[in-house]
Amino acid sequence: MKINFPLLDGMIEFDKTLILAIEDTETFSDLARLLYSYNESSPLKLALDDFSPLKESQLMLVSDILGYNVNTPAILKLVYADLERQFGEKEEVKARLELLAVEIANIISSECLENELDLEYDEITLLELIKAMGVKIETTMSSVYEKCYEIVQIFKYLSKKKLLVFLNVGAYLTEKQIRSLLEYIELCNLNVIFLEPSKLYDLPQYILDSDYYLEYLNSSSES
Amino acid sequence: MKINFPLLDGMIEFDKTLILAIEDTETFSDLARLLYSYNESSPLKLALDDFSPLKESQLMLVSDILGYNVNTPAILKLVYADLERQFGEKEEVKARLELLAVEIANIISSECLENELDLEYDEITLLELIKAMGVKIETTMSSVYEKCYEIVQIFKYLSKKKLLVFLNVGAYLTEKQIRSLLEYIELCNLNVIFLEPSKLYDLPQYILDSDYYLEYLNSSSES
Amino acid sequence: MKINFPLLDGMIEFDKTLILAIEDTETFSDLARLLYSYNESSPLKLALDDFSPLKESQLMLVSDILGYNVNTPAILKLVYADLERQFGEKEEVKARLELLAVEIANIISSECLENELDLEYDEITLLELIKAMGVKIETTMSSVYEKCYEIVQIFKYLSKKKLLVFLNVGAYLTEKQIRSLLEYIELCNLNVIFLEPSKLYDLPQYILDSDYYLEYLNSSSES
Amino acid sequence: MKINFPLLDGMIEFDKTLILAIEDTETFSDLARLLYSYNESSPLKLALDDFSPLKESQLMLVSDILGYNVNTPAILKLVYADLERQFGEKEEVKARLELLAVEIANIISSECLENELDLEYDEITLLELIKAMGVKIETTMSSVYEKCYEIVQIFKYLSKKKLLVFLNVGAYLTEKQIRSLLEYIELCNLNVIFLEPSKLYDLPQYILDSDYYLEYLNSSSES
Known part of the structure; x- marks a missing residue:
């Protein structure tokens, strides 16, 4: 420089x-x-x-x-991406996490069906779990x-x-x-x-x- | 009336x-x-x-x-509260969900520790899981x-x-x-x-x- | 159609x-x-x-x-532009308006100079006057x-x-x-x-x- | 202290x-x-x-x-109030300003009436003029x-x-x-x-x- x-x-x-x-x-x-x-x-x-x-x-x-x-939004986005990359390098851990997320999604979707209202929902992604953890x-x-x-x-x-x-x-x-x-x-x-x-x-x-x-x-x- | x-x-x-x-x-x-x-x-x-x-x-x-x-924020808040109430009435299902959430939190927190940055995080609550599912x-x-x-x-x-x-x-x-x-x-x-x-x-x-x-x-x- | x-x-x-x-x-x-x-x-x-x-x-x-x-922002923008066009077609009226705006700007800028703080300001445009009128x-x-x-x-x-x-x-x-x-x-x-x-x-x-x-x-x- | x-x-x-x-x-x-x-x-x-x-x-x-x-909104509000106070202490200047504002309002309202749409509007206040000047x-x-x-x-x-x-x-x-x-x-x-x-x-x-x-x-x- x-x-x-x-x-x-x-x-x-x-x-x-x-x-x-x-x-x-x-x-x-x-x-x-x-x-x-x-x-x-x-x-x-x-x-x-x-x-x-x-x-x-x-x-x-x-x-x-x-x-x-x-903790600006731009930097947090990079942090999340970095954690996702870390998981990408550990196949077994990632697979376990996805299994847990699917089981949770199944339980919640069952309750949604029992609700009086017609509820819709999507999947739980790894990124959403990281955000739910409030990582910063x-x-x-x-x-x-x-x-x-x-x-x-x-x-x-x-x-x-x-x-x-x-x-x-x-x-x-x-x-x-x-x-x-x-x-x-x-x-x-x-x-x-x-x-x-x-x-x-x-x-x-x-x-x-x-x-x-x-x-x-x-x-x-x-x- | x-x-x-x-x-x-x-x-x-x-x-x-x-x-x-x-x-x-x-x-x-x-x-x-x-x-x-x-x-x-x-x-x-x-x-x-x-x-x-x-x-x-x-x-x-x-x-x-x-x-x-x-799907206004006010109505979604009521929907989430209603689902939380549903879980509150099913102790076993709720306990299972919490167990899964803890296991996920453990996995993610391990990765946070391995990250170069000092990362902090909190728990994953039921409400956060419902939101992550994109329920509406x-x-x-x-x-x-x-x-x-x-x-x-x-x-x-x-x-x-x-x-x-x-x-x-x-x-x-x-x-x-x-x-x-x-x-x-x-x-x-x-x-x-x-x-x-x-x-x-x-x-x-x-x-x-x-x-x-x-x-x-x-x-x-x-x- | x-x-x-x-x-x-x-x-x-x-x-x-x-x-x-x-x-x-x-x-x-x-x-x-x-x-x-x-x-x-x-x-x-x-x-x-x-x-x-x-x-x-x-x-x-x-x-x-x-x-x-x-009164959406998009429609108000069109209304303002239309009024500006109207003025554009009436040279004398527009000139009078601009004269008045300059005199107002002079009075306000004098007060700004008298204020303890170093204040800066710009001109008053026709569009700003229309907005100040709250036209809708x-x-x-x-x-x-x-x-x-x-x-x-x-x-x-x-x-x-x-x-x-x-x-x-x-x-x-x-x-x-x-x-x-x-x-x-x-x-x-x-x-x-x-x-x-x-x-x-x-x-x-x-x-x-x-x-x-x-x-x-x-x-x-x-x- | x-x-x-x-x-x-x-x-x-x-x-x-x-x-x-x-x-x-x-x-x-x-x-x-x-x-x-x-x-x-x-x-x-x-x-x-x-x-x-x-x-x-x-x-x-x-x-x-x-x-x-x-130039935070809170401070600008105080600056505007201070300028208004300055005008409040100069009756003649304030009266002149109000006269100019009324004349401007009359001209603009005439054009509003000529517009095809039914337009409504209010007055031009001293505060609005100060804001239109972009004082900061x-x-x-x-x-x-x-x-x-x-x-x-x-x-x-x-x-x-x-x-x-x-x-x-x-x-x-x-x-x-x-x-x-x-x-x-x-x-x-x-x-x-x-x-x-x-x-x-x-x-x-x-x-x-x-x-x-x-x-x-x-x-x-x-x-």
Whole structure:
């Protein structure tokens, strides 16, 4: 991935993860706004490895880590599909489930016939059972760290999204937590930027200081 | 029940069913409109046996027998509750159903645990199974008669409704079908009016002729 | 227009208006249901003059004259467009209206500037003024006849609709009112069927009697 | 206002504004989550000057300064009411506006009468004109600072809200901007907390350091 914006002398290239700390408050604030309203004609340039510009729809921006809703209809649909895929890979379990569903359908249809009204009904599908279970992503987060982890996992699901940006979340995470997140992101081969208003621990990162001088900090403690 | 309106010399009282044929077109048309916009201050007076006026919310008017939607959310809720009541009366069947639901929940929850995301879920209730079956009142009506029958059955469910009025449906029903409907209504102890624009077969009915003369026709063939 | 269905020996052709009285109750009832669920593969055949079958979307069926909602969003959009067209034909009136709208916008924008919040606003369009007036089709119908008249006028607006069918409305209309409606329909060059369960006054009409014998009644009183 | 939570030795009292910097990342993160899910039984205690606990509905939390939607229906209703109040205080302007609205209504009603359909309409009210203008709060923010300012102004409007909390917004604001915001808040006599993950410039503030030692920093530069 590549990122560029007017104050940089040249684009920053990165592989999978990038921590970018902007120490000048107004520049950080402006960049945050550019991210929030990103599109292909923005002065903020985001591009894929092949230099093709990142489309607006390919960016997933998390500006509100606490309020970010993970259980949107679109994401739940993907979760359901994933569970269905899991069952598809276990023939015996799936067969057992279908047998149980048929028996339930038989019992309920018998009662429908006994009802005074002429009732109609269809079958019970696997998807309907998953929905009846109220399956959703756990939201009673025990920590902001877990929420971040969850969002990365969801980002992995969303095949149309190519870049995830966490905005100003460093304040909520310990150094150890961020290291662990970075590791997981690289393992999953995803593209994620952490945009921060100040140096983020002793991690490898780009820092744009208040004199607009860009420096790469290759943390020695990383090894 | 009692019904009165300006052109009548006195109120008509009836027990359970009333066929009222209004032979003057404009009077029939006016009465239909009054029914459609009925409320307690209408010139059309409808009252319960104890002379208390029928409330707007207690009237169920069927002016469009073909288009009448029986599967409203309110009615489906009653249907579901009725099925739940049926199961409540059959302990063994209910226990079997619950056992099956628990086994299904166990299988699905196992898969949820295997999923990469932290998923949460609840139980599968009887109501959710009924909904998953897509239970609803059959609407592929084989005849208008069946639709009328169905509407009477639904009216029975709707405990807040005290009077059902079928407007101009005689044209769709044979004499035998109406006799059968009347019988069913009386058996169920319901209050139903058929408002018609002309004499409805040789059934016992009130006829307001074009000279505004009201006559009660006590069909001899009824016995 | 042409109409055909299994019990007829051959299709009925008509120019603009057709009154069709089906005296056998079950046949009338069946035909009503076929109309209600009409599509191109129905046993009920409706065709344009060039023999091309009438599409489902080209049929406008009024089965509930009392409950028929004339102020749907689609129809209101046409009404607004029609008013805009009227103004388009009167340059001076339109100019005056626009002048008034600009003066109002100036006054309101001045107040917006005085407000503590930074407010933004746009112009007031003619369409917005029409909507602000709450323009809609009068629904406090003084009679079913007026409602029928109104529905014919709306049918005229709906350029995609090719055939209007009034189902069982004869009971609400006097002979004079129906004659007047027929006259208006023919004047407007529209295609309208009245489907009735019994002979409709002494008007020119097709009658399918209870022996399934089709007869054309060319009323002498018409001349 | 008063604030307390398990790690503090005693409650912090403040008059109008409070900057609270929590230097331990996990504590900051936990406190942010407590704020996000605040209610009266939370371990995080918020109380009015008379010691009555702050109700959930009285708290306005801004955790996403970039994404915060100012033009909600509830807020727009208040904006409209405020503009109406402004007009109420200027009799002549209001009279002129009403005169213009009446003239517009007369022109449109004339066209309605000329339309083929029977159209009905009502008057054009001041509120309808304001809505037709599309009045709303400007959202093309030129800076995060302006957005904060706007949110404080809106908070002033929302009479049911008693405490506004800005979470982690310091990173977007210069020292001068925060001083200006604090001044405006105190002028308006509002209660606002800035919860920050690190010392916020040289401003008067409470700092809970990583050893859970609470210190009040009374900036000398303030005078």
